[in-house]
Amino acid sequence: MAHVREAVAALLRESVTRLPEDYLSALRDAEAREESPLGRRMLRMLLDNAELAGRAGVATCQDTGIPVLFVQVGQDVHLVGGSLAEALEEAVRDAYRDLRKSVVRDPLVRENTGDNTPPIVHYEIVPGDRVRVAALVKGFGAEMTSALRMLPATAGEVEVKRFVVEVVQRAGPNACPPVIVGVGLGSSFDGVALLAKRALLRPLGTPNPAPHLARLEQELLEAINATGVGPQGLGGRFTALAVHVESAPTHIAALPVAVNLNCSAPRRAEVVL
């Protein structure tokens, strides 16, 4: 367990100071193509920030969120030496010693837990003998603008698109654009939210393998970028850098759709043990 604790703490520390290369590459591309002068200035500041944070070893954003951990445990793995949940909690405590403490124990009482625990953990048992931990460190500016709607069965693609674009447009500057848009389709009320969040784990530049969903991702990206919201909501071409759609089977009555936005400091990392 000490191994899990160390590895996950290192993963979190790394993720808060270094943004993924696929994202930085998309950001550089956006800077080159953005038409709005103010928009270009915003994108340049984001790139400078990523460079400074990486070099100085400080967090890219003060909001280092509630870490969301996706833990896949191979069914042949036998974990020894204590509780996995506790090891993950300790990892967060270690990693957040020098970061902002942004978690309150109770949503109404609102007393800060003081160590940024507990994390949000999603467990999954998979074939194999490995443990894979993926982390999303999400700021809550973008999280607060996310939304879910239980559309009726016959709503179809048109209604889905309308809802997704509406969420991103309404979020506007609050979500710190350019955003990455995670869309969940199908499943149930709880499941669709998780699909949207999981969609944000996918590296930029990797479309959904299903052709109809890859097409939907492309069309959604174009529709979102036609809104003119732009970098930081100050107008421009690049409101979103990517749209990722994940889908799952659903009920005959419903077309659940969830939109989870990731901000301009999309911290994402993964480790295999």
Add this chain to the structure above:
Amino acid sequence: MREWHLRTPLRDEDVVGLRAGDWVTLSGVVYGARDAAHQRLAEALRRGEPLPIPLEGQVIYYVGPAPAKEGWAVGPAGPTTSGRMDPFTVPLLERGLKATVGKGTRSAEVKEAMVRYRAVYLATVGGAAAVLARHIVRGRVVAYEDLGTEAIWELELREFPAVVVNDVHGGDLYGSAQTAYARP
């Protein structure tokens, strides 16, 4: 893009010339405060108690800084979403607050009050917290210390970059710029 170099505290004549879309840099002392601190300021006003910070001519930056690393005055310190402070903002503007700094849209009520009391709303870059912290040369908690990162901070800025979103004439950059780049 017009650019202004402002020094706090601000007077009416410092802000009336600003227009939505202008670039500004801020230097001097501002106060950092977010959700919980605003709630306490509102409670103090309701009870008729004195406030722990001056408001006349002052600037509030919506921020909850991260812990400072050695060699830094404060840790990463980017803007938080301003709209959450809307329910508490009008009484502060009424008492002379000249500018607020954050990111994201403001309510109609706050926008009207900014015109009425001659105050501006500035946006800085969400997600550029390390770069912005380099423009903060001194930082200390001055009130509500028990709130941790949500305490009220006194921050001395040096050429802190921001853009005017709402000016005292009713100009609103979020509205106008998005319309300018929207495609049918």
